[in-house]
Amino acid sequence: MKRIVVLTGAGVSAESGIQTFRDGDGLWNKYRFEDLASPQAWARDPELVQEFYNWRRKIVWEAEPNEGHIALVRLEQKYDVQIITQNVDDLHERAGSKNILHLHGEIKKARSTADPNLVYELDHWELKMGDKCEKGSQLRPHIVWFGEAVPMIEPAAEISSTADIFLVIGTSMVVYPAASLIIYAKQDIPKYYVDPKAFQVSGVSNLEVIKKAAGEGVPELVDTLLDQ
Ligand code: OAD
Numbered sequence: 001m002k003r004i005v006v007l008t009g010a011g012v013s014a015e016s017g018i019q020t021f022r023d024g025d026g027l028w029n030k031y032r033f034e035d036l037a038s039p040q041a042w043a044r045d046p047e048l049v050q051e052f053y054n055w056r057r058k059i060v061w062e063a064e065p066n067e068g069h070i071a072l073v074r075l076e077q078k079y080d081v082q083i084i085t086q087n088v089d090d091l092h093e094r095a096g097s098k099n100i101l102h103l104h105g106e107i108k109k110a111r112s113t114a115d116p117n118l119v120y121e122l123d124h125w126e127l128k129m130g131d132k133c134e135k136g137s138q139l140r141p142h143i144v145w146f147g148e149a150v151p152m153i154e155p156a157a158e159i160s161s162t163a164d165i166f167l168v169i170g171t172s173m174v175v176y177p178a179a180s181l182i183i184y185a186k187q188d189i190p191k192y193y194v195d196p197k198a199f200q201v202s203g204v205s206n207l208e209v210i211k212k213a214a215g216e217g218v219p220e221l222v223d224t225l226l227d228q
Contacts, residue, residue, distance in 0.1 A: 003080040004225070005163035006072060007181055011170020011195050013091050015066040015215045018059060022172050038146045046138070050127055053141040057107050058125040060089040068169065068214030069095035071222040078226055079165075084156045086171060086178050088143055101159065103152050103178050109142035153177045160184035165225065168193040170214050173201060194218055 010020035021028045035041050036052045073096040075081045083092050083100045088107040092100045112118035112133035119142055120133070131139045144150055156178075160166070166185040172195075173179040182204055185191060191207045193199075194217040198209045210217045 001078075001080045002164040003082065003162055004075055004165045004167060005160050005185065006081065006083045006167040006169060007160075007171065007178070008083060008085045008087060008092070008169045009171025009173075009178075010087060012068045012085075012214045012218070013063070013066070013087055013089055014170065015068065015213060016063040016089075016091055018056075018063055018087075018089055018091075020170075022174070033146055037143070039148060042140060042145070046140075047129055049141070050129060053107065053143065054126050057122070057127070057141075060091075060107055061125045063089065063091065065091040065095035066215050068218040069097070071219040073097050074222050075225060082159050082163075084159060084178075084181060086175065101152055101156055103144070103150055103156055105141070105143040107141065107143065110139040111142040113137045113140050150177055156181055157184045161186070164189055166191040167221070168195070168198075169218060170195050172197070192221055194221060 014020050020026045036049060042049050069091050072083065076098060081097065081099060083097050085092055085100060085102055086104050088105050090106065090108055108122050110120050110122055110127050112135060114133065114135050114137035118133045127139060127141065133139055160181045161184045163185045166182060166189060168182060182191065182201060187205050189206065191204060192210060193207060194210045194212060194214060196211055196213055198211050200209060201207060210221065
């Protein structure tokens with residue numbers, strides 16, 4: 001069975017009502033990530049950081065997968081599909097995809113500030129100051145903040161290097177190391193980039209650029225790949 005590796009970003013969830021980061025009304029065009037998504041922000045004003053993630057977690061809780069997430073599930077009829085997502089939402093899981101690696105954490109989980117191995121599934125959108133792990137330490141959002149290491153990058157690079165086909169969906173390809181994963185894919189395999197602002201990534205060969213929204217471009221691409 002051929003392996004398809006799919007790198008997704010905020011754009012795949014945009015049509016589910018989850019804001020992206022760098023589009024016109026994107027989060028980082030309205031707020032400074034240094035104030036909300038960094039270890040320094042957490043040290044300075046943890047209540048504000050909790051409030052920001054509670055707001056986003058509620059949106060994710062109420063969102064539904066869209067045609068883009070749903071189409072990717074169909075690919076599993078014919079391919080070994082490995083999704084590497086920069087997204088912290090769980091819409092690929094809820095659509096039904098099987099193999100999903102989260103590079104930047106998961107918003108529906110909380111993590112101990114004392115022991116990073118203690119990760120908890122939340123059953124509600126609100127995480128409060130005073131919510132503690134079993135060792136008595138404050139819980140923080142299970143998110144990779146700016147300036148923090150990306151622990152899943154090594155397995156993601158390994159998976160990328162084994163792709164027979166590589167898809168990139170809804171990402172601006174500006175955040176590293178995530179954006180470098182396409183470089184790990186073999187030179188000669190087919191690659192597709194679905195995003196209304198998709199561009200020819202320099203140094204990447206065999207890349208077909210599909211300038212469409214995920215809800216339209218992904219189902220079309222999936223149909224083509226299933227017909228091959
Ligand atoms: P960005 O906000 O940087 O890019 C979103 C991309 O989605 C842009 O290229 C848009 O053109 C595209 N887009 C918008 N609507 C779309 C649609 N309907 N269908 C397809 N594409 C669409 O988001 P990311 O590239 O995901 O990190 O950003 C990477 C990381 O930066 C995020 O994981 C996050 C952020 O800071 C952390 O939270 C650690």
